[in-house]
Amino acid sequence: MSLENPTDFEYKPRLYKALYALFYATEGFATTGILLFLPVYMADQLLFDEITIGVLLAIGAIPGYLKVVYGFASDSKSLGRFGYRRGYVLISIPLIVGGWLILPFALDAILFTTVVFITTLGFYLGDTAVDAWAVDVTPESDRGSMMGLGWGAQGIASVFGVLVITLASPTLGYPTAFIILGSIAGVGALVWFLVAREKPVENRKTVFETVEIIREELNHSYLWLAFLAYVGGGFIFGVGTNFISLFYTDVVGVDSTESAIFVLIWSVFFFIGGILGGVSYDRFKDYRSGVIAIAPIYAVSLFLMGFNSTGNLTIAYATTILFGIGSGMTTAAIMGFAMHITPPAIAGTMFAVFTSLVNVGQNAIAYPFLGITVPVWGYMLPFAIGALVAIPVIVLAKYIVPPWKKEENLTENA
Numbered sequence: 001m002s003l004e005n006p007t008d009f010e011y012k013p014r015l016y017k018a019l020y021a022l023f024y025a026t027e028g029f030a031t032t033g034i035l036l037f038l039p040v041y042m043a044d045q046l047l048f049d050e051i052t053i054g055v056l057l058a059i060g061a062i063p064g065y066l067k068v069v070y071g072f073a074s075d076s077k078s079l080g081r082f083g084y085r086r087g088y089v090l091i092s093i094p095l096i097v098g099g100w101l102i103l104p105f106a107l108d109a110i111l112f113t114t115v116v117f118i119t120t121l122g123f124y125l126g127d128t129a130v131d132a133w134a135v136d137v138t139p140e141s142d143r144g145s146m147m148g149l150g151w152g153a154q155g156i157a158s159v160f161g162v163l164v165i166t167l168a169s170p171t172l173g174y175p176t177a178f179i180i181l182g183s184i185a186g187v188g189a190l191v192w193f194l195v196a197r198e199k200p201v202e203n204r205k206t207v208f209e210t211v212e213i214i215r216e217e218l219n220h221s222y223l224w225l226a227f228l229a230y231v232g233g234g235f236i237f238g239v240g241t242n243f244i245s246l247f248y249t250d251v252v253g254v255d256s257t258e259s260a261i262f263v264l265i266w267s268v269f270f271f272i273g274g275i276l277g278g279v280s281y282d283r284f285k286d287y288r289s290g291v292i293a294i295a296p297i298y299a300v301s302l303f304l305m306g307f308n309s310t311g312n313l314t315i316a317y318a319t320t321i322l323f324g325i326g327s328g329m330t331t332a333a334i335m336g337f338a339m340h341i342t343p344p345a346i347a348g349t350m351f352a353v354f355t356s357l358v359n360v361g362q363n364a365i366a367y368p369f370l371g372i373t374v375p376v377w378g379y380m381l382p383f384a385i386g387a388l389v390a391i392p393v394i395v396l397a398k399y400i401v402p403p404w405k406k407e408e409n410l411t412e413n414a
Helices: 013-044 050-060 067-076 086-105 109-137 140-172 174-195 207-217 221-241 244-252 256-282 287-306 313-341 344-377 380-399 403-413
Strands: none
Touching (some): 013 050, 013 109, 013 174, 067 086, 067 344, 086 109, 086 174, 221 287, 221 313, 221 380, 244 313, 287 313, 313 344, 344 380
Protein backbone atom coordinates (compact mmCIF):
# COMPACT_ATOMS: atom_id res chain seq x y z
CA MET A 1 0.00 0.00 0.00
CA SER A 2 1.29 3.41 -0.90
CA LEU A 3 1.18 6.01 1.82
CA GLU A 4 1.17 8.80 -0.73
CA ASN A 5 -2.08 8.17 -2.57
CA PRO A 6 -5.23 8.70 -0.46
CA THR A 7 -7.26 6.53 -2.84
CA ASP A 8 -5.27 3.47 -1.69
CA PHE A 9 -6.83 3.63 1.77
CA GLU A 10 -10.04 1.78 2.52
CA TYR A 11 -11.94 2.41 5.76
CA LYS A 12 -13.05 -0.89 7.26
CA PRO A 13 -15.56 0.04 9.97
CA ARG A 14 -15.88 -3.25 11.82
CA LEU A 15 -12.17 -4.03 11.75
CA TYR A 16 -11.01 -0.57 12.75
CA LYS A 17 -13.59 -0.18 15.49
CA ALA A 18 -12.54 -3.58 16.84
CA LEU A 19 -8.86 -2.57 16.69
CA TYR A 20 -9.56 0.66 18.53
CA ALA A 21 -11.58 -1.17 21.20
CA LEU A 22 -8.85 -3.84 21.51
CA PHE A 23 -6.11 -1.27 22.00
CA TYR A 24 -8.12 0.63 24.61
CA ALA A 25 -9.15 -2.56 26.40
CA THR A 26 -5.59 -3.84 26.75
CA GLU A 27 -4.37 -0.39 27.74
CA GLY A 28 -7.14 -0.05 30.30
CA PHE A 29 -6.33 -3.45 31.75
CA ALA A 30 -2.67 -2.58 32.15
CA THR A 31 -2.99 1.02 33.34
CA THR A 32 -5.12 -0.35 36.15
CA GLY A 33 -1.87 -1.72 37.53
CA ILE A 34 -0.30 1.72 37.63
CA LEU A 35 -3.32 3.32 39.28
CA LEU A 36 -4.39 0.65 41.78
CA PHE A 37 -1.79 -2.10 41.92
CA LEU A 38 1.48 -0.19 42.25
CA PRO A 39 0.55 1.69 45.47
CA VAL A 40 -0.10 -1.64 47.22
CA TYR A 41 3.15 -3.09 45.88
CA MET A 42 5.12 -0.03 46.98
CA ALA A 43 3.70 -0.25 50.50
CA ASP A 44 3.89 -4.02 50.99
CA GLN A 45 7.09 -4.93 49.16
CA LEU A 46 9.19 -1.77 48.98
CA LEU A 47 7.99 -0.52 52.39
CA PHE A 48 7.55 3.08 51.19
CA ASP A 49 5.39 5.30 53.39
CA GLU A 50 2.26 7.05 52.08
CA ILE A 51 3.95 10.40 51.45
CA THR A 52 6.75 8.75 49.46
CA ILE A 53 4.26 6.71 47.45
CA GLY A 54 2.25 9.80 46.58
CA VAL A 55 5.29 11.83 45.54
CA LEU A 56 6.90 9.06 43.48
CA LEU A 57 3.70 8.17 41.64
CA ALA A 58 2.99 11.85 40.98
CA ILE A 59 6.42 12.14 39.34
CA GLY A 60 5.91 8.90 37.43
CA ALA A 61 2.58 10.19 36.11
CA ILE A 62 4.06 13.33 34.51
CA PRO A 63 4.03 11.84 30.96
CA GLY A 64 0.22 11.76 31.18
CA TYR A 65 0.12 15.56 31.26
CA LEU A 66 2.39 15.92 28.22
CA LYS A 67 0.17 14.22 25.65
CA VAL A 68 0.16 17.36 23.52
CA VAL A 69 3.90 16.81 22.88
CA TYR A 70 3.31 13.30 21.54
CA GLY A 71 0.38 14.50 19.44
CA PHE A 72 2.52 17.29 18.04
CA ALA A 73 5.25 14.79 17.10
CA SER A 74 2.75 12.40 15.54
CA ASP A 75 1.25 15.20 13.45
CA SER A 76 4.55 16.63 12.26
CA LYS A 77 7.16 13.88 12.01
CA SER A 78 6.80 10.68 10.04
CA LEU A 79 8.92 7.75 11.19
CA GLY A 80 9.91 6.54 7.76
CA ARG A 81 7.88 3.74 6.21
CA PHE A 82 5.96 3.29 9.48
CA GLY A 83 4.13 6.56 8.96
CA TYR A 84 2.89 9.23 11.32
CA ARG A 85 0.87 7.06 13.71
CA ARG A 86 2.05 3.44 13.55
CA GLY A 87 5.69 4.31 14.16
CA TYR A 88 4.98 5.89 17.54
CA VAL A 89 2.91 2.89 18.61
CA LEU A 90 5.85 0.66 17.65
CA ILE A 91 8.16 2.72 19.87
CA SER A 92 5.69 2.48 22.74
CA ILE A 93 5.70 -1.34 22.82
CA PRO A 94 9.24 -1.92 24.22
CA LEU A 95 8.76 0.96 26.67
CA ILE A 96 5.59 -0.61 28.09
CA VAL A 97 6.66 -4.25 28.10
CA GLY A 98 10.23 -3.53 29.13
CA GLY A 99 9.11 -1.26 31.95
CA TRP A 100 6.90 -3.90 33.53
CA LEU A 101 9.59 -6.59 33.18
CA ILE A 102 12.26 -4.40 34.79
CA LEU A 103 10.04 -3.12 37.59
CA PRO A 104 10.57 -6.10 40.00
CA PHE A 105 14.30 -5.33 39.97
CA ALA A 106 13.86 -1.59 40.63
CA LEU A 107 14.11 -1.59 44.42
CA ASP A 108 15.60 1.87 44.81
CA ALA A 109 13.13 4.77 44.94
CA ILE A 110 14.80 6.78 42.16
CA LEU A 111 15.18 3.78 39.85
CA PHE A 112 11.62 2.65 40.57
CA THR A 113 10.21 6.10 39.71
CA THR A 114 12.30 6.24 36.54
CA VAL A 115 10.94 2.89 35.35
CA VAL A 116 7.35 3.93 36.11
CA PHE A 117 7.97 7.18 34.24
CA ILE A 118 9.24 5.30 31.17
CA THR A 119 6.35 2.83 31.28
CA THR A 120 3.81 5.65 31.57
CA LEU A 121 5.52 7.45 28.69
CA GLY A 122 5.05 4.33 26.57
CA PHE A 123 1.35 4.15 27.42
CA TYR A 124 0.60 7.73 26.52
CA LEU A 125 2.81 7.79 23.43
CA GLY A 126 0.88 4.88 21.94
CA ASP A 127 -2.46 6.13 23.25
CA THR A 128 -2.04 9.54 21.62
CA ALA A 129 -1.00 8.11 18.26
CA VAL A 130 -3.93 5.68 18.18
CA ASP A 131 -6.39 8.45 19.08
CA ALA A 132 -5.02 10.58 16.24
CA TRP A 133 -5.32 7.59 13.90
CA ALA A 134 -8.97 7.18 14.91
CA VAL A 135 -9.64 10.83 14.07
CA ASP A 136 -7.84 10.41 10.74
CA VAL A 137 -9.62 7.30 9.51
CA THR A 138 -13.16 7.59 10.88
CA PRO A 139 -15.85 9.25 8.74
CA GLU A 140 -17.98 11.80 10.56
CA SER A 141 -20.97 9.47 10.46
CA ASP A 142 -19.11 6.86 12.54
CA ARG A 143 -17.22 8.93 15.09
CA GLY A 144 -19.56 8.49 18.03
CA SER A 145 -19.65 4.70 17.75
CA MET A 146 -15.85 4.57 17.35
CA MET A 147 -15.39 6.51 20.58
CA GLY A 148 -18.12 4.61 22.42
CA LEU A 149 -16.57 1.22 21.71
CA GLY A 150 -13.05 2.35 22.58
CA TRP A 151 -13.74 4.13 25.83
CA GLY A 152 -16.34 1.60 26.91
CA ALA A 153 -13.87 -1.23 26.34
CA GLN A 154 -11.27 0.60 28.42
CA GLY A 155 -13.71 1.05 31.29
CA ILE A 156 -14.73 -2.57 31.58
CA ALA A 157 -11.19 -3.87 31.01
CA SER A 158 -9.88 -1.64 33.81
CA VAL A 159 -12.12 -3.34 36.35
CA PHE A 160 -11.25 -6.80 35.08
CA GLY A 161 -7.63 -5.75 35.42
CA VAL A 162 -8.19 -4.99 39.07
CA LEU A 163 -9.84 -8.36 39.67
CA VAL A 164 -7.23 -10.41 37.80
CA ILE A 165 -4.21 -8.70 39.31
CA THR A 166 -5.71 -8.75 42.80
CA LEU A 167 -6.11 -12.51 42.49
CA ALA A 168 -2.78 -13.13 40.76
CA SER A 169 -0.41 -11.12 42.93
CA PRO A 170 -0.90 -13.00 46.24
CA THR A 171 -0.76 -16.48 44.66
CA LEU A 172 1.67 -16.03 41.77
CA GLY A 173 3.79 -13.19 43.13
CA TYR A 174 4.24 -9.58 42.07
CA PRO A 175 6.77 -10.30 39.24
CA THR A 176 4.21 -12.60 37.56
CA ALA A 177 1.55 -9.92 37.93
CA PHE A 178 3.91 -7.41 36.32
CA ILE A 179 4.48 -9.80 33.40
CA ILE A 180 0.71 -10.21 32.93
CA LEU A 181 0.17 -6.45 32.82
CA GLY A 182 3.03 -5.73 30.44
CA SER A 183 2.31 -8.64 28.14
CA ILE A 184 -1.37 -7.83 27.67
CA ALA A 185 -0.65 -4.18 26.95
CA GLY A 186 2.17 -5.11 24.58
CA VAL A 187 0.07 -7.65 22.68
CA GLY A 188 -2.76 -5.14 22.20
CA ALA A 189 -0.40 -2.50 20.83
CA LEU A 190 1.41 -5.04 18.62
CA VAL A 191 -1.84 -6.36 17.09
CA TRP A 192 -2.94 -2.79 16.39
CA PHE A 193 0.44 -2.00 14.78
CA LEU A 194 0.37 -5.07 12.55
CA VAL A 195 -3.23 -4.76 11.38
CA ALA A 196 -4.06 -1.03 11.32
CA ARG A 197 -3.35 1.04 8.24
CA GLU A 198 -2.99 4.80 8.09
CA LYS A 199 -5.14 7.05 6.01
CA PRO A 200 -2.82 9.46 4.22
CA VAL A 201 -3.67 13.00 5.23
CA GLU A 202 -3.42 15.40 2.35
CA ASN A 203 -1.20 18.41 2.92
CA ARG A 204 0.48 16.95 6.00
CA LYS A 205 2.22 19.80 7.83
CA THR A 206 5.80 20.29 8.93
CA VAL A 207 6.69 21.15 12.53
CA PHE A 208 6.69 24.87 11.79
CA GLU A 209 3.44 24.68 9.85
CA THR A 210 1.82 22.74 12.69
CA VAL A 211 2.85 25.46 15.15
CA GLU A 212 1.37 28.08 12.85
CA ILE A 213 -1.93 26.18 12.58
CA ILE A 214 -2.14 25.93 16.37
CA ARG A 215 -1.54 29.65 16.72
CA GLU A 216 -4.22 30.34 14.14
CA GLU A 217 -6.74 28.05 15.84
CA LEU A 218 -6.10 29.73 19.19
CA ASN A 219 -7.39 32.97 17.68
CA HIS A 220 -10.85 31.43 17.46
CA SER A 221 -13.11 31.50 20.49
CA TYR A 222 -14.52 28.02 19.82
CA LEU A 223 -11.26 26.42 20.92
CA TRP A 224 -11.11 28.23 24.25
CA LEU A 225 -14.74 27.31 24.91
CA ALA A 226 -13.87 23.71 24.08
CA PHE A 227 -10.94 23.79 26.53
CA LEU A 228 -13.28 25.02 29.26
CA ALA A 229 -15.89 22.40 28.38
CA TYR A 230 -13.42 19.50 28.56
CA VAL A 231 -11.95 20.59 31.89
CA GLY A 232 -15.51 20.90 33.19
CA GLY A 233 -16.50 17.57 31.67
CA GLY A 234 -13.54 15.84 33.31
CA PHE A 235 -14.48 17.39 36.65
CA ILE A 236 -18.09 16.17 36.39
CA PHE A 237 -16.97 12.67 35.46
CA GLY A 238 -14.46 12.64 38.33
CA VAL A 239 -17.10 13.70 40.85
CA GLY A 240 -19.09 10.59 39.99
CA THR A 241 -16.29 8.05 39.58
CA ASN A 242 -13.16 9.00 41.55
CA PHE A 243 -14.56 7.90 44.93
CA ILE A 244 -17.02 5.36 43.55
CA SER A 245 -15.60 2.37 45.49
CA LEU A 246 -15.54 4.44 48.68
CA PHE A 247 -19.12 5.52 48.00
CA TYR A 248 -20.31 1.93 48.09
CA THR A 249 -18.43 1.09 51.29
CA ASP A 250 -19.27 4.35 53.09
CA VAL A 251 -22.87 4.93 51.97
CA VAL A 252 -24.28 1.60 50.85
CA GLY A 253 -22.43 -0.18 53.65
CA VAL A 254 -20.93 -3.10 51.70
CA ASP A 255 -17.47 -4.58 52.25
CA SER A 256 -14.57 -4.12 49.81
CA THR A 257 -15.41 -7.29 47.85
CA GLU A 258 -19.04 -6.28 47.35
CA SER A 259 -17.88 -2.78 46.44
CA ALA A 260 -15.74 -4.30 43.67
CA ILE A 261 -18.84 -6.11 42.37
CA PHE A 262 -20.75 -2.83 42.22
CA VAL A 263 -17.87 -1.17 40.36
CA LEU A 264 -17.77 -4.10 37.95
CA ILE A 265 -21.52 -3.73 37.31
CA TRP A 266 -21.02 -0.03 36.69
CA SER A 267 -18.22 -0.80 34.21
CA VAL A 268 -20.27 -3.37 32.30
CA PHE A 269 -23.09 -0.89 31.88
CA PHE A 270 -20.57 1.85 31.08
CA PHE A 271 -19.52 -0.34 28.13
CA ILE A 272 -23.15 -0.90 27.12
CA GLY A 273 -23.87 2.81 27.50
CA GLY A 274 -20.81 3.61 25.38
CA ILE A 275 -22.18 1.54 22.51
CA LEU A 276 -25.67 3.02 22.87
CA GLY A 277 -24.33 6.55 23.17
CA GLY A 278 -22.01 6.21 20.20
CA VAL A 279 -24.69 4.82 17.91
CA SER A 280 -27.22 7.40 19.10
CA TYR A 281 -24.79 10.29 18.70
CA ASP A 282 -24.03 9.28 15.13
CA ARG A 283 -27.74 9.56 14.29
CA PHE A 284 -27.75 13.32 14.94
CA LYS A 285 -27.06 15.36 11.84
CA ASP A 286 -25.60 18.22 13.86
CA TYR A 287 -22.68 17.18 16.11
CA ARG A 288 -23.74 19.71 18.78
CA SER A 289 -27.32 18.54 19.16
CA GLY A 290 -26.09 15.01 19.89
CA VAL A 291 -24.19 16.20 22.98
CA ILE A 292 -27.02 18.46 24.12
CA ALA A 293 -29.48 15.55 23.90
CA ILE A 294 -27.32 12.79 25.43
CA ALA A 295 -25.18 14.51 28.10
CA PRO A 296 -28.11 15.33 30.46
CA ILE A 297 -28.54 11.59 30.99
CA TYR A 298 -25.26 11.58 32.91
CA ALA A 299 -26.27 14.59 35.02
CA VAL A 300 -29.57 12.97 35.95
CA SER A 301 -27.97 9.63 36.81
CA LEU A 302 -25.30 11.33 38.94
CA PHE A 303 -27.99 13.34 40.75
CA LEU A 304 -29.95 10.16 41.52
CA MET A 305 -26.81 8.41 42.78
CA GLY A 306 -26.52 11.07 45.44
CA PHE A 307 -29.92 10.19 46.87
CA ASN A 308 -28.87 6.63 47.57
CA SER A 309 -28.06 7.33 51.22
CA THR A 310 -30.18 4.63 52.86
CA GLY A 311 -28.01 1.62 52.09
CA ASN A 312 -30.87 -0.09 50.27
CA LEU A 313 -29.26 -2.67 47.95
CA THR A 314 -32.07 -2.62 45.40
CA ILE A 315 -31.72 1.14 45.00
CA ALA A 316 -27.94 0.75 44.90
CA TYR A 317 -28.11 -1.74 42.03
CA ALA A 318 -30.66 0.33 40.12
CA THR A 319 -28.72 3.58 40.43
CA THR A 320 -25.46 1.81 39.56
CA ILE A 321 -26.94 0.47 36.33
CA LEU A 322 -28.41 3.86 35.44
CA PHE A 323 -25.17 5.65 36.25
CA GLY A 324 -23.18 3.17 34.17
CA ILE A 325 -25.42 3.68 31.16
CA GLY A 326 -25.46 7.45 31.63
CA SER A 327 -21.69 7.80 31.99
CA GLY A 328 -21.04 5.48 29.03
CA MET A 329 -23.48 7.25 26.72
CA THR A 330 -22.16 10.68 27.63
CA THR A 331 -18.50 9.68 27.28
CA ALA A 332 -19.18 8.39 23.76
CA ALA A 333 -21.00 11.59 22.81
CA ILE A 334 -18.41 13.94 24.32
CA MET A 335 -15.44 12.18 22.70
CA GLY A 336 -17.30 11.91 19.39
CA PHE A 337 -17.83 15.66 19.73
CA ALA A 338 -14.07 16.10 20.24
CA MET A 339 -13.41 14.23 16.98
CA HIS A 340 -15.75 16.61 15.14
CA ILE A 341 -14.08 19.80 16.39
CA THR A 342 -10.46 18.61 16.06
CA PRO A 343 -8.66 20.47 13.22
CA PRO A 344 -7.92 17.77 10.60
CA ALA A 345 -4.32 18.78 9.92
CA ILE A 346 -3.32 18.60 13.58
CA ALA A 347 -5.59 15.80 14.79
CA GLY A 348 -3.00 14.24 17.10
CA THR A 349 -2.09 17.51 18.79
CA MET A 350 -5.58 18.80 19.47
CA PHE A 351 -7.21 15.50 20.41
CA ALA A 352 -4.36 14.99 22.88
CA VAL A 353 -5.08 18.43 24.33
CA PHE A 354 -8.77 17.62 24.78
CA THR A 355 -8.10 14.29 26.53
CA SER A 356 -5.40 15.88 28.70
CA LEU A 357 -7.87 18.55 29.81
CA VAL A 358 -10.31 15.80 30.78
CA ASN A 359 -7.54 14.34 32.96
CA VAL A 360 -6.94 17.74 34.54
CA GLY A 361 -10.61 18.13 35.40
CA GLN A 362 -10.96 14.57 36.68
CA ASN A 363 -7.75 14.36 38.69
CA ALA A 364 -6.40 17.81 39.48
CA ILE A 365 -9.80 19.37 40.32
CA ALA A 366 -12.30 16.61 41.17
CA TYR A 367 -10.06 14.77 43.65
CA PRO A 368 -9.43 17.83 45.87
CA PHE A 369 -13.12 18.81 45.54
CA LEU A 370 -14.26 15.39 46.79
CA GLY A 371 -11.57 15.29 49.45
CA ILE A 372 -12.82 18.58 50.90
CA THR A 373 -16.58 18.18 50.50
CA VAL A 374 -17.28 14.49 51.19
CA PRO A 375 -15.97 14.45 54.80
CA VAL A 376 -18.12 17.49 55.61
CA TRP A 377 -21.33 16.97 53.63
CA GLY A 378 -21.26 13.35 52.49
CA TYR A 379 -21.89 12.42 48.86
CA MET A 380 -25.32 13.91 48.15
CA LEU A 381 -24.22 17.55 47.88
CA PRO A 382 -21.02 16.93 45.85
CA PHE A 383 -22.97 14.73 43.41
CA ALA A 384 -25.68 17.38 43.12
CA ILE A 385 -23.07 20.06 42.44
CA GLY A 386 -21.51 17.85 39.77
CA ALA A 387 -24.91 17.38 38.14
CA LEU A 388 -25.57 21.13 38.19
CA VAL A 389 -22.15 21.97 36.74
CA ALA A 390 -23.08 19.71 33.81
CA ILE A 391 -25.73 22.21 32.71
CA PRO A 392 -23.41 25.08 31.65
CA VAL A 393 -20.94 22.59 30.19
CA ILE A 394 -23.68 21.11 28.00
CA VAL A 395 -24.89 24.58 26.98
CA LEU A 396 -21.35 25.44 25.85
CA ALA A 397 -21.69 22.87 23.07
CA LYS A 398 -24.07 25.20 21.26
CA TYR A 399 -21.32 27.80 20.86
CA ILE A 400 -18.43 25.52 19.93
CA VAL A 401 -18.37 25.88 16.16
CA PRO A 402 -15.00 25.66 14.36
CA PRO A 403 -14.52 27.92 11.30
CA TRP A 404 -14.61 25.01 8.86
CA LYS A 405 -17.93 23.87 10.36
CA LYS A 406 -19.37 27.30 9.66
CA GLU A 407 -18.23 27.00 6.06
CA GLU A 408 -19.84 23.55 5.77
CA ASN A 409 -23.12 24.90 7.16
CA LEU A 410 -23.09 27.80 4.68
CA THR A 411 -22.46 25.40 1.82
CA GLU A 412 -25.29 23.08 2.91
CA ASN A 413 -27.72 25.97 3.33
CA ALA A 414 -26.79 27.33 -0.08
